Structure formats: structure tokens, C-alpha cells
Amino acid sequence: MDIDPDDHRAALARAQAHAVAWIESLPDRPVAPSQDVDAMTAAFGRPLPDGPTAAADVVDELATLAEPGLMAMPSGRFFGWVIGGTLPASMAADWLVSAWDQNAAMRYPTPATAAIEDVAGGWLLDVLGLPAGSDVGFTTGATMANWTGLAAARAAVLDAVGWDVNVAGLIGAPPVTVLVGAERHTSLDLALRYLGFGAPTLVDADDQGRILVPALRAHLESVEGPVIVCLQAGNLHSGAFDPMREAVAVAHDHGAWVHVDGAFGLWAAASPTLRPMLDGVETADSWATDAHKTLNVPYDCGLAIVARPSVTRAALGTQTAYLIRDPSDASEPFDLVPEMSRRARGVPVWAALRQLGRSGVVDLVERLVANAQALAAGLSRLPGVAVLNDVVFTQVCLTFGSDEHTRAVTQELIREGAVWMSGSHWQGRDVLRISVSNWSTDDDDVAFSIAAVERAMAAAT
Structure with missing residues (x-):
């Protein structure tokens, strides 16, 4: 044709x-x-x-x-799961990505997209305060970003005990202990399963879902051999952050690789006000986050960040005659992610960061938190409503008395459909869970949503 x-x-x-x-x-x-x-x-x-x-x-x-x-889902009144909207520049950039139709796997044939992603990766490291020179790969989402960081971790900890997993595989390999907080996200479990680890060892967490460092230390002292520790930046229900500096130090004292699952919460590191909750996050070894959550770029765009570039390339890279590597022998885009063929996901990230600038990223993150806190404050004033978490980031969990009544209010809210908040189960109770992730949510959306919950309470009585 x-x-x-x-x-x-x-x-x-x-x-x-x-x-x-x-x-x-x-x-x-x-x-x-x-x-x-x-x-x-x-x-x-x-x-x-x-x-x-x-x-x-x-x-x-x-x-x-x-x-x-x-x-x-792009509405300012959508608070389900953790799904952001799309900034205008990143949406338009995504259209261009489709029109350009570049396979963003290699530098030599696609220099424009490779350069854009390199710059976007550098900007991300700068904004998030992570080590300069770290590898930044653009994956489908947080699950594969976690997979990427943990694949690098697997290669590194096994190599440290003399086992080359790329050559020898996992059969007969020294067992690797993976320690995770009891309230980790299920995407971490999926990534570990995909990598052949099976179920991780759970470490006790506090009432906000933060890993308990004394419990982590006890586990580390009881195991021998290679160890990976997974920490969390942004609990699914409370938004809370693991105590990074102390937990990373304890893990490194025992020779462990530390991976941080920061699907939405890692972006708190961009804010001078919120950064103290993530103190020490930069001392970890790898990080995973989603640009289509807090940064508000289109689906799909996870970010896999690894502090040791040589490890990433050794774990994920490949070489064959028909793949033309850049003469500088720099890491190719396909060395940093699972896919050898993919769209240029980093281009909308570049556009979002270029539109916002440093101050805009800070304002975006802090407004999401302010809106979550305003929702929590307004809803807590309604009779019978209890907010269960400390609203330190973008998540709010609340109940309406009994589990049965909480489910009824949630169902009525969803049935009406004027706003969207999803149900969940946390700390042994059914909850209405609110995730504030959209850049366009404003004061009117907050007031409208509080009124919608109040209508659902009345209808569910």
C-alpha cells in the first residue's frame, strides 16, 4: 500500500x-x-x-x-489504585513517539531517542537525588522496574560468591535469601517469582507498614550466603517510608544488596520538604519507580535505576553479530531493560520534566500530598469516619465503623460513579482507600469528593 x-x-x-x-x-x-x-x-x-x-x-x-x-482515569476526581493523569507535554510527546515509530533499543540507529532518554535519565537522577552515573532504564511499569533492579542484584550477589548466573543458571547455585517488609507490594513478589527466587522472607513492620530495623538486623544475623534486602518508598495503604538510612546501613554491614521499591513514593525525594522521610535512600543499590504514577506521563513507563552500571550490563546485556553497538562501547538501551524492542518511553518523561522544570516537579509532588491531607481532614470531620493512617504522602485509608458498613459505603460510592475510590483490606479491617495521583486535582475536586462520600454514607445507612 x-x-x-x-x-x-x-x-x-x-x-x-x-x-x-x-x-x-x-x-x-x-x-x-x-x-x-x-x-x-x-x-x-x-x-x-x-x-x-x-x-x-x-x-x-x-x-x-x-x-x-x-x-x-485522567479526571481530578479519580483516586483509585495509584494512577496518575497525563501532563499536556508528555501526552503530545507520546503522540510523536508513535509517529516517529523508533525502536529505541540501540544508540546507533536511533540517536535522537537514545540521547533524549540519556538526558531524561540524568535529569531524573538529579531531581531524585540519586547517584550520578547510575543506569536508568525505561520499562513497562514498576513490576518490570523491580525485576530489572533485582536481576542486577541477583547477578551481583551470586558473582560475589563466585557463581556466574549467566553461564551456570540457578540450578545448583548458592541459595539467595531475599528479605522484604511484611507490607511490601505484590509487584515485588511477582518480580521475585519471575527471577526464580520464589517467596521472600518477611520482616516485621510497624502499624504504618514500615520495616522494623531490629527485626531486619535479626534476620540478617541468622542467614548465611548471598542476601538481597528490599525496602519500600511509599506503602500501598499508608504512604509511609521505610527508615532508609538505618536499614540500608544494616543491610550493607551484612553484605546485602539493597533494592528500593518506590513505585509512587520515590518522587517524595524531589521535594526538600518531603525528602527527610527518605533520608539515606541514595545509599541503596537499585531503585524502581513509575513515571506514569506521580510524574503523570502516559502509560506505560516504569523506571529502573541501578547504581552500578557494569552490573546492569552484565546481568541484562547481550551481544550478537546483527546488533550494532555504539562505537563508544557505552551501555545500549537494551542493556538496561528486559526488552530488546520497545517504544521510546523516555521521550514523554523528558517532555514532562522539561514542562515542569525542577520547581514544577516539587510543586506537583507537594500538591498531591496537600490534596491527600485536605481529603483526610475533610472526611475525618464526617460523623463515623476514621482515618487509619498518618497521611504523610498521597495515600488515605479510612473506615466507616464496621467492615460491613465500610463495604456498603464503598459500593455506593462506586455505584454513583461521580468520583472513584477503591476498597481494600488493611491492618485487619476493610477500608476505603484513596490515592491522590493526578496533577489536575484541585480544591474543587477535593470538596466535590468529600460531598460524594457524604452522599454515599447517607445512601448506605
Whole structure:
């Protein structure tokens, strides 16, 4: 088929019109989708046409059919899980990434995207206060960012006892002990399973989910052989941070590699006000976070950061005749992540950081925290509402008396769909969990959301 610029022009114009209409609807539309997956399957489930369809018509059909099944996740009133919105510059940059259609695996054939990602990685290290020169890889999300950091950790701790996992594999290898806080995120467990570690050893945590350093020390003193310690920057429910400096020091005293799962909370390091809660985080060996959470870039974009570049390349790199390496022998993008083929995920990160600047990143993070604290304060004034966590970052967990009533209020809130907050179970209780992650959430959204919870309480009585 010949490339007709008019086909692209028409299709992209329709996509832009639908995208702008969607964005303009966000302030007023319900957050919940109006149709479920069965209705969506029925709408899309038509026989494949025998012949071609004009590209612009395909875009129109896609947008029109999908609209009732879309959740307004970019809305300032969406507080489910930990899902950010998308900054304007990063959204537009992501469109360019698709148009450029670069496989961002190697420096030599794609110098522009390689350079952009190098710069974005350097900016990230600077903003987060992590060691200059660390490797920064752009993964699909925090699960694979954790995988990347832990793959480097596996190679390093086994190499330290004379075992080359790349050559000998894991069968017969010295056993590696992996210590994690009892309230770690499940993505950490997944990454460990993918790497052949199985279930980790759990270390006791306090009532906010922070790992207890005396318990960590006791575990370290009781094990022999290679050890990996996983810490957490931002507890799933409380937002709390493990005591980094003390925990890292204890782990390093016992020869352990320290990996930090900071899916959303690592961004607190960018704020001078919040940074003390992460004191010592820069002394760890690897870190994982999500740019599509707190930084608000489009899906998908995890960030895997490893302080020892040679370890990353040894663990993940490969060499074959058809892959053209950069003459400088620098690490190639495919040395830093699991994929050998991927889109240029770092370009929207560059655009977000370029749009915000250093002060904008600080303001973004601190506004998310201020909004979480305002929600907690307003909701705690409603009769029968109890906020269970210390609201130190972007997470709020609350109850409405009994577990049964908490579930009823949560279900009513979701049924109405004007805002979205998800249920969970924490510290032995059912909770309504609020994650403030969207750059566009403002005072009106906070007030509207408190009123929506109050309506749900009345309806659930």
C-alpha cells in the first residue's frame, strides 16, 4: 500500500478531535464508565469486514464505540489504585513517539531517542537525588522496574560468591535469601517469582507498614550466603517510608544488596520538604519507580535505576553479530531493560520534566500530598469516619465503623460513579482507600469528593 499523507492527516485530525473532546469532558463527566465489558464486547464484536475502511472512519468508529466504556482515569476526581493523569507535554510527546515509530533499543540507529532518554535519565537522577552515573532504564511499569533492579542484584550477589548466573543458571547455585517488609507490594513478589527466587522472607513492620530495623538486623544475623534486602518508598495503604538510612546501613554491614521499591513514593525525594522521610535512600543499590504514577506521563513507563552500571550490563546485556553497538562501547538501551524492542518511553518523561522544570516537579509532588491531607481532614470531620493512617504522602485509608458498613459505603460510592475510590483490606479491617495521583486535582475536586462520600454514607445507612 502506498503511503498517502492525506490518509495520515485525516486520521490524525479525527484522533485529535476525539482526544480533545474527551479531555474537555473530564471536569463534568462521571468517573465510572457507563457500560460494562459485556456491552463493550457486543459493541465491538462485529465480523471482520471483507474489505478496507478509510483510516479516518476507523478512528471515528473506535472513539464512538469505546466512549461509554472508558473510565475517566485522567479526571481530578479519580483516586483509585495509584494512577496518575497525563501532563499536556508528555501526552503530545507520546503522540510523536508513535509517529516517529523508533525502536529505541540501540544508540546507533536511533540517536535522537537514545540521547533524549540519556538526558531524561540524568535529569531524573538529579531531581531524585540519586547517584550520578547510575543506569536508568525505561520499562513497562514498576513490576518490570523491580525485576530489572533485582536481576542486577541477583547477578551481583551470586558473582560475589563466585557463581556466574549467566553461564551456570540457578540450578545448583548458592541459595539467595531475599528479605522484604511484611507490607511490601505484590509487584515485588511477582518480580521475585519471575527471577526464580520464589517467596521472600518477611520482616516485621510497624502499624504504618514500615520495616522494623531490629527485626531486619535479626534476620540478617541468622542467614548465611548471598542476601538481597528490599525496602519500600511509599506503602500501598499508608504512604509511609521505610527508615532508609538505618536499614540500608544494616543491610550493607551484612553484605546485602539493597533494592528500593518506590513505585509512587520515590518522587517524595524531589521535594526538600518531603525528602527527610527518605533520608539515606541514595545509599541503596537499585531503585524502581513509575513515571506514569506521580510524574503523570502516559502509560506505560516504569523506571529502573541501578547504581552500578557494569552490573546492569552484565546481568541484562547481550551481544550478537546483527546488533550494532555504539562505537563508544557505552551501555545500549537494551542493556538496561528486559526488552530488546520497545517504544521510546523516555521521550514523554523528558517532555514532562522539561514542562515542569525542577520547581514544577516539587510543586506537583507537594500538591498531591496537600490534596491527600485536605481529603483526610475533610472526611475525618464526617460523623463515623476514621482515618487509619498518618497521611504523610498521597495515600488515605479510612473506615466507616464496621467492615460491613465500610463495604456498603464503598459500593455506593462506586455505584454513583461521580468520583472513584477503591476498597481494600488493611491492618485487619476493610477500608476505603484513596490515592491522590493526578496533577489536575484541585480544591474543587477535593470538596466535590468529600460531598460524594457524604452522599454515599447517607445512601448506605
